[in-house]
Amino acid sequence: MSEIFIKLSIDQKKCISAEGCLTCVKVCPVAIFKPAANKTRIEVNKANEDECTLCNLCLEQCPVQAITLQKLY
Ligand code: SF4
């Protein structure tokens, strides 16, 4: 089992996925973001969270700065 060294979160109050934004889903090279089962919001795919390459693309491209990347080491 791999350890998780980072924690990603989406501020659902800021996120505009309800307006059709899928930017983080598209830019993340390791599929950390995914639409929730009911498609009303974007979720962090916890199973992939430790695959994050720290590329910062999601942070740079989210139009409303809804994503937080916390380093735990
Ligand atoms: S920093 Fe890069 S790899 Fe990590 S969640 Fe954002 S887009 Fe994905």
Ligand code: SF4
């Ligand atoms: S890029 Fe930002 S606003 Fe767009 S779906 Fe992802 S978290 Fe929400």
